[in-house]
Amino acid sequence: MPTLQWNREIRYWSQGDELAFFSWLQSIGCFTRVEGVGRTLLIQLRSRRLSRTAQRELVAIYKRYGGDLRELAPFLDPI
Numbered sequence: 001m002p003t004l005q006w007n008r009e010i011r012y013w014s015q016g017d018e019l020a021f022f023s024w025l026q027s028i029g030c031f032t033r034v035e036g037v038g039r040t041l042l043i044q045l046r047s048r049r050l051s052r053t054a055q056r057e058l059v060a061i062y063k064r065y066g067g068d069l070r071e072l073a074p075f076l077d078p079i
Helices: 015-028 052-064
Strands: 003-006 031-037 040-045
Touching (some): 015 031
Antiparallel strands (some): 003 040, 031 040
């Protein structure tokens, strides 16, 4: 299974913010597992091919929480 690695540290401003992050991530529905290893978040994807909706949501969450968008490049359709 393909794995997306979120390598930048995520800063949560409150417990509610952390809960919102993981709730949003889980709502996207294209993952089988999310696991933290040190400062890296490993996100196992069901498939390397993501729906347009999943792509938009991933870009949004990466921008909101300061992720490196280059990590998403292998999973996004070209524009």
